[in-house]
Amino acid sequence: MRGGRGGGRGGGRGGGFGGGGGRGGGGGGGRGGFGGRGGGRGGGRGAGGRGGGRGAGGRGGGRGGAAAVRGNVFQPHARMRGCYLLAGKDTLATKSLVPGVSIYGEKRLSGTTAGETESCEFRVWNPYRSKLAAAIYSGVAQIYMEPGSTVLYLGAASGTTVSHVSDLVGPEGVVYAVEFSHRSGRDLEEMTKRRNNIVPILEDARYPQKYRMLIPRLVDCIFMDVAQPDQARILALNAQHFLKDNGGFVISIKANCIDSTADPATVFASEVQKLKESGLRPKEQASLEPFERDHAVVTGYYKSPPK
Missing domain, CATH: 3.40.50.150 (Vaccinia Virus protein VP39)
Known part of the structure; x- marks a missing residue:
């Protein structure tokens, strides 16, 4: 038996995904106590389904990916410091530490945080891949x-x-x-x-x-x-x-x-x-x-x- 995981977690169930949807980063579905299967299924499919193509298979090596989409506003997550939500939508993201580089074909969005003017690159965090x-x-x-x-x-x-x-x-x-x-x-x-x-x-x-x-x-x-x-x-x-x-x-x-x-x-x-x-x-x-x-x-x- 191995303690680590096996092969790459690559392809996954979907690449980028749209906004909208139910359970997302704000409050999410209900949380279960110990002994049940957790917090139930909650609302919809979270971040608007499986989204566009199948992604790029996360082999890690810093692929370029699609160009970042501009003109978005991100709000800091209410509970998770370092995480962001696309304003008006249910899209979870992190601020890219290495702008211009895609790791697993994830969608990248260029935008600002609420109250700021300097543009940054954000990487959409897909719950079907993580x-x-x-x-x-x-x-x-x-x-x-x-x-x-x-x-x-x-x-x-x-x-x-x-x-x-x-x-x-x-x-x-x-x-x-x-x-x-x-x-x-x-x-x-x-x-x-x-x-x-x-x-x-x-x-x-x-x-x-x-x-x-x-x-x-x-x-x-x-x-x-x-x-x-x-x-x-x-x-x-x-x-x-x-x-x-x-x-x-x-x-x-x-x-x-x-x-x-x-x-x-x-x-x-x-x-x-x-x-x-x-x-x-x-x-x-x-x-x-x-x-x-x-x-x-x-x-x-x-x-x-x-x-």
């Missing part, structure tokens, strides 16, 4: 990342979501991106040539002692997208090594990878209990449908939450 974006659209209250944060990303693949986290934390933040697949790792390393705030780590997330020397300080947040039956244990091990006390975690759980015969709600409840027994404090659970079938995201703190 579980972290899907979590935001599903209405989670917190992802424990913001500009300046230090993030440990387990299961980085070829860097689709990592690139948006890089935008989010900005030049003052750091993303330690762990990936076991050497094929995906090559794409990840190629992308980091343009993004100095990403540290690629080609190691197995099941053995954090192998890369502890590459992470010199405790991190603010761990994001985990490693589809393994023992992913709760893997998260706990990495938290013990690298996550600061009261630091946050976000874990994506795929029910079929843990037990394909059990009801997803039962699987999610079992994983939450494992997290609690490992010294983690789950705080929130949300379904990732309709973006990902039989997936849930769980967020929380390591040890006691801050007062």
Whole structure:
């Protein structure tokens, strides 16, 4: 078994997508407690369906992509610092750290933030291509990342979501991106040539002692997208090594990878209990449908939450 993710997360279920739609970044669908499948399906399909073409297959290496569309106004997300919403629409985006470069064929929009005149480039964050974006659209209250944060990303693949986290934390933040697949790792390393705030780590997330020397300080947040039956244990091990006390975690759980015969709600409840027994404090659970079938995201703190 591998602790990292397998091949590239490339093609995905759709490239850019339009605005409009239901659940989006503002409030999102309802959030479930522990034991259910999360927050229900909520409203519509989030960001206006699957959108135009099939994207460009995120192999990471900084492709040009379509030219940025101009004349848009973006508003800071109400809960997620470093994230933006296209004014009047339900389109989630991050401000590009490397303008002019597309990572996975994502739509790029040139615009200004509310109250400012200087134009910047924003990258649309597609929830059908990123579980972290899907979590935001599903209405989670917190992802424990913001500009300046230090993030440990387990299961980085070829860097689709990592690139948006890089935008989010900005030049003052750091993303330690762990990936076991050497094929995906090559794409990840190629992308980091343009993004100095990403540290690629080609190691197995099941053995954090192998890369502890590459992470010199405790991190603010761990994001985990490693589809393994023992992913709760893997998260706990990495938290013990690298996550600061009261630091946050976000874990994506795929029910079929843990037990394909059990009801997803039962699987999610079992994983939450494992997290609690490992010294983690789950705080929130949300379904990732309709973006990902039989997936849930769980967020929380390591040890006691801050007062």
